Amino acid sequence: MRVVIVGNGPGGLELAKNLSKEFNVTIVEKEKPPHYSRPMLSHYIAGFIPEERLFPYSPEWYAEKGINLLLGAEAKLIDRFRRVLVTDGGEIPYDVLVMATGARAREPRVPGKDHILTLRTLDDARLIKERLEEEGEITVLGGGFIALELAGNLAKAGHTVRVVHRGETLLGLDGELSDRIREELERTGVEFHLKSKVISADEDGINTETGYIPGKLKVCAFGIVPNRELALKSGIHAGRGILVDDHLRTSARDVYAIGDCAELGGVVGGTARTAVEQAKVLARILRGEEASYVPFRSAFFKFADFSVAIIGRTKGRGEWLNENTKVFYDGEKATGAVVLGDLREAMRLEKIIREGLPID
Secondary structure, eight states: EEEEEESSSSHHHHHHHHHHTSSEEEEEEEESSSOOOOOOOHHHHTSSSSSGGOOOOOOHHHHHHHHEEEEEEOEEEEEEETTEEHHHHHEEEEEEEEEEOOOOEEEOTTTGGGGGOOSHHHHHHHHHHHHHHHSSSEEEEOOOOOOOOHHHHEEEEEEEEEOOOOOSSSSOOOOOHHHHHHHHHHHHHHEOOOOEEEEETTTTTETTTTTEEESEEEOOOOOOEEEHHHHHHOOOOOOSSEEEEOOOOOTTEEEEEGGGGGEEETTEEHHHHHHHHHHHHHHHHHHHOOOOOOOOOEEEEEEETEEEEEEEEEOSSEEEEEEEEEEEETEEEEEEEEESSSSEEEEEEHHHHHTOOOOO
C-alpha cells in the first residue's frame, strides 16, 4: 500500500516511522531541512544548544527506514478521482494520503505589524537569534506556552525579557495558577505587562492600551493557524482546521489528517504530543486494527527551569491536592489537573484522569 504523508513534523514523522516496515511510505515536505524539533527552537535561540542538535534524524536515517523523503516539494492539490497528489515537482500516486501540514504562527493585526516577528520555523528562529544578539533584549507578545517558553529560556540566558499579554491570566488558567507561574518566571527575570492589548507597533516599541513599551526586537506568539489550504483547494471539508472524525478520516475517501492541521469536535490539538498520539492511532487503523482517537488534553512545558503540566479539563471546581497540584472536578469525578514542578506526579495523574479512576 502506498501511503503519502504531506508534512514532516512530529505527526508525519511518527506515522512514517510506524508504517515504513509494512508499507511504501513517502513524505512530502515543502521546507528544505529534514525534520527538526520546533519545541527546542527557544533553546537554540537562547544559545543552550547548537543548531545541529535540532535535527534528530539525518537524511540517511530516512533511507535506512525505507522512507522516501521529498524535501522542498510543495503539495498543490489532492486529485481525489485520479488518486494522486499534485506537487510543484510532479504527481505522486497514493492509496492512502495523510495531511500532516501543521500550522503557521498567528500574526498580529495591528498597524506597524511589519516591525513584529513570529516564531514557528527554523528560519524564524535564526532571524530572532541574530536580532537578539544585536539588541540583547526582547518583547514577547502572548500568554501561551510558546510565549512563556521563549521568555523563560531567554531570561535564563541573561537577556532582558518583557512579556506583553492582553489577558489577566496565563495559559488560560485561573488566577491562582497563573500567579504561581508568573511569580516563578519573574524570579528568572521576566517582566510582565498583563491586561495590555497591543494597539500598534513601530521600530522602537509597541503601543498598548496601558502605555508605550520600548523595545526594538518584538516577537508575536499569539498562537497558531492550522494549514488547511490543501484540503480546501481539494474540496475537503474544513472549519478552523481540517475536519476529521475519531478515526482521523476527512470527508474524502482514504484521506486523513493529523496534528496541528486537524480539527476534531471543534478542537485543534496544537501540541507535538497530540500529533504523535494521533499518528500512533492512525498507524494502528491503517494496519487494520481496531482503534479510535479520543481527544484528551495533556501538555507538558518547561519555562526556564520550571515545569508545568496541564492535564484534561482545567475549568470548574478546582481543589489543591498539595501545594503544587490543583485538581479540577465535575461533581466527584476528576476531569483535569495542573501540576507545577513535578513531572512524575503529572504523569501519574494523567493516567488516573484519562482512565477515569478516583484520585487518592
